Amino acid sequence: MTQNKPLAAIYIRVSTQDQAQHGFSLDAQEESLINYAKVLGYEIFKIYRDEGKSAKNLNRPEMIELLKDAEQKKFQAIFIYKLDRFSRSLKDLILTIDKLKDWNIDFISLQDKIETASASGKLMFQIIGAFAEFERNIIGDRTKFGMERKAKEGGFITKAPKGYKLINKELIIDKEESEKIKKIFEEFLNSNISLTQLAKKNNLTTTGIIKLLKNTTYIGKVKFANHESEGNHEPIINKQLFEQVQKKLAI
Numbered sequence: 001m002t003q004n005k006p007l008a009a010i011y012i013r014v015s016t017q018d019q020a021q022h023g024f025s026l027d028a029q030e031e032s033l034i035n036y037a038k039v040l041g042y043e044i045f046k047i048y049r050d051e052g053k054s055a056k057n058l059n060r061p062e063m064i065e066l067l068k069d070a071e072q073k074k075f076q077a078i079f080i081y082k083l084d085r086f087s088r089s090l091k092d093l094i095l096t097i098d099k100l101k102d103w104n105i106d107f108i109s110l111q112d113k114i115e116t117a118s119a120s121g122k123l124m125f126q127i128i129g130a131f132a133e134f135e136r137n138i139i140g141d142r143t144k145f146g147m148e149r150k151a152k153e154g155g156f157i158t159k160a161p162k163g164y165k166l167i168n169k170e171l172i173i174d175k176e177e178s179e180k181i182k183k184i185f186e187e188f189l190n191s192n193i194s195l196t197q198l199a200k201k202n203n204l205t206t207t208g209i210i211k212l213l214k215n216t217t218y219i220g221k222v223k224f225a226n227h228e229s230e231g232n233h234e235p236i237i238n239k240q241l242f243e244q245v246q247k248k249l250a251i
Contacts, residue, residue: 048066078107081109184213216228216242
């Protein structure tokens with residue numbers, strides 16, 4: 001290999017239907033892309049061939065290998081024949097090209113006249129990056145909305161605190177551990193033990209014991225994004241005991 005030339009990966013894909021109807025044979029794609037890459041001054045690193053594979057997602061053996069090698073920066077550019085050879089999912093396409101941009105991997109589509117060496121190509125990457133950010137924000141908003149709705153409906157969000165077990169996404173009281181939680185609340189309220197002493201006695205840090213004593217999960221609440229709702233789980237501590245403990249903590 002000529003070491004002073006940048007390396008290019010060539011990705012080609014064809015399904016049986018595509019090959020029969022449109023003549024997108026692997027060999028035809030390969031020949032065109034090798035010639036195009038060489039004209040642009042690239043040396044061929046490897047040819048990734050997915051034969052008879054659908055482009056509905058990125059779960060294809062050679063595609064997975066290609067992206068793994070791209071992340072490890074084994075080459076400087078990816079050449080494809082047409083965008084739909086890479087993916088028919090606009091979301092997958094946008095997010096993947098955005099990743100390639102972060103990895104400093106150029107992306108060239110022969111038939112679509114997309115490349116990143118020119119000003120217009122760089123502009124296309126910026127547009128794709130903006131769409132990728134938009135897509136990620138939408139996914140984040142949907143996730144947050146789902147979690148907020150679950151919290152409002154009384155569902156629990158994260159892992160189970162001490163005194164509970166998480167079974168089939170529901171908080172179930174652990175009888176042995178819940179008795180320990182009750183004793184911690186009662187001892188703190190009814191004795192002169194310090195928070196540090198109480199923490200050491202229960203193998204916790206002082207911060208950990210304060211967090212435990214302030215945890216409204218123990219009175220049947222669920223909390224997400226500063227919004228608190230009535231949970232569907234059984235409380236361990238009654239509200240009167242919990243409120244008395246909060247008053248003592250505030251002193």
